[in-house]
Amino acid sequence: MNKTIIANWKLNLDHLEAIQLFQKLNYSLDNDIDKKIKIVVAPSFTSLRSIQTIIEADKLKLYLASQDVSEFVEGAYTGEVSVTQLEKLKISFCIVGHSERRQHFNETDESINLKVHNLINKKIVPVICFGESIEQRKNENYLDFLIEQVEKSIKGLRKDKVDEIIFAYEPVWAIGTGETPSLQNIVDVISNIKEFLSSKSFFDEENTKFIYGGSVTPDNSKEILNTQIVNGALVGGASLDVDKFIKIIESIE
Numbered sequence: 001m002n003k004t005i006i007a008n009w010k011l012n013l014d015h016l017e018a019i020q021l022f023q024k025l026n027y028s029l030d031n032d033i034d035k036k037i038k039i040v041v042a043p044s045f046t047s048l049r050s051i052q053t054i055i056e057a058d059k060l061k062l063y064l065a066s067q068d069v070s071e072f073v074e075g076a077y078t079g080e081v082s083v084t085q086l087e088k089l090k091i092s093f094c095i096v097g098h099s100e101r102r103q104h105f106n107e108t109d110e111s112i113n114l115k116v117h118n119l120i121n122k123k124i125v126p127v128i129c130f131g132e133s134i135e136q137r138k139n140e141n142y143l144d145f146l147i148e149q150v151e152k153s154i155k156g157l158r159k160d161k162v163d164e165i166i167f168a169y170e171p172v173w174a175i176g177t178g179e180t181p182s183l184q185n186i187v188d189v190i191s192n193i194k195e196f197l198s199s200k201s202f203f204d205e206e207n208t209k210f211i212y213g214g215s216v217t218p219d220n221s222k223e224i225l226n227t228q229i230v231n232g233a234l235v236g237g238a239s240l241d242v243d244k245f246i247k248i249i250e251s252i253e
């Protein structure tokens with residue numbers, strides 16, 4: 001089964017620690033891991049180059065994601081990192097619209113949309129996070145809110161470009177809390193978003209992917225990851241522990 005598992009290391013680990021964790025992950029992975037499972041690591045910007053060098057030198061079948069990217073492509077934007085810089089580093093994926101960025105750095109749907117356009121132009125796969133807060137969840141119309149988030153993130157894209165995107169359903173209240181929605185709820189949300197994208201001819205059964213993120217652990221990964229509509233997981237906390245992360249990968253049947 002085709003699944004993508006992304007380790008979001010967030011603001012943890014300096015580049016030496018990141019190399020260590022990456023090597024431990026690499027050595028612990030069973031060579032027999034199904035080739036259809038894509039394992040992606042998203043460290044801080046400062047670790048991308050070091051890990052990319054290892055992947056390239058050892059020809060590893062592991063992929064790199066950046067945790068964010070600038071909405072600007074070049075120019076006087078101190079502190080930003082551009083898609084061109086990520087492209088040069090052979091970064092395959094980029095997380096955009098993570099709720100921590102929306103919440104703490106005022107990231108808007110408009111800037112997420114710009115980032116998505118820029119990434120697609122450089123053939124870097126955007127991993128677009130969407131999800132409701134606990135307050136929004138209490139509102140009966142939270143599905144409309146989720147559809148709106150998705151719609152705004154892909155505004156203006158050519159239909160054939162949306163195929164390449166990974167959409168990550170990440171309920172804000174489930175991130176780092178140990179709480180998760182019911183499996184049926186995850187399935188319902190993804191089905192609704194799929195239906196919306198199909199109604200706009202934006203969905204490609206072969207390529208468009210939906211993953212789930214929010215307190216994924218070895219205890220719940222088997223159920224979540226073996227559900228057909230779920231194409232993988234975005235894993236935060238548990239990805240910093242190699243044993244747990246490997247158990248999550250191995251729970252895919």
Ligand code: PEP
Nearest residue numbers: 175176213214215236237
């Ligand atoms: C995340 O950071 O996207 C995430 C899902 O975190 P956690 O797995 O810790 O809930």
